[in-house]
Amino acid sequence: MRRLTSTVVVVAGDGAGDVVAGLDGLHNVRAIPRGDRAPAEVTELAGRSAATYVVHDADPLADVAAAWTAFFDGTGIVGGLEVAVEAALGDLRADRLTLPDYYLLLNPDGLSETWRHWWLGVLAGAAPVRVVPVPASAGAVAEELGRLAAGRWWPADLAAWLRDLPRVVPDRAGLPGGGVVVS
Template identity: 85%
Template sequence: MRRLTSTVVVVAGEGAGELIAGLDGLHNVRAITRGERSAAEVAAIATRSAATYVVHDADPLAGVAAAWTAWFDGTGVTGALEVAIEAALGDLRADRLVLPDYYLVLAPDGLTETWRHWWLGVLAGAAPVRVGLPGA
């Protein structure tokens, strides 16, 4: 998979698909809603884009996020987080997935405490300028 020349934005949260669909047709924006596609399929579409911005809702870290929140909510299975991390790292190293340049998190006040901490604590702590909130 070739490297992207576009700025990639992943939109996460309630209403992400609708927001992305509303961007379709804007000049220099390639809007991709995941739908039934895998994150790898979305990444492949994104890498073929020549648009300045690629916006989609297929978070390449979704499996890690789900396993992390389940672990800290006490509902996770032992080892699931480690498996999710290794799977994500393998896909990233093999260029099946591409980390976005930015995450836009919609309606963070409506998220559970653990999910809010994932987006605005863990992920934002690792890359503070890459996680944003609408209107912030």
């Protein structure tokens, strides 16, 4: 799994595409709104950029996040989370997708409880400074880019971390011990 030379930032949440588009033209920022592009196409464009920051809204873990929240909300299909995890791992290993350096999460207060647990528990628990809540505006995101702090990268054993997700209970996600419930 590769890491790009630019600092890659995924903007997530309602209105993310518009916020990313609003960053176009900033010095040292390559803004890539996903629009109709596949996430792999966005990753390819990001990989060719020489900008200091590449900002887009094509979350490489979007399907995993949706499957995890559906699993714990009781609306998912049996095996859906496991399938999403294996598909993401395959895309990451084949370098069709890359994990971002940071997620900037727009207006987390407006999210459902399970979605907040995904962003601020599961992801932030895995890499605490890599998930940053921000107001939903291009100006707030632009300002945050200059304040991003260094911190631990995503788990070294990404496969084990993702495959353990069915055991990470929402209201325990991000707590010491990883929130994993041992059965």
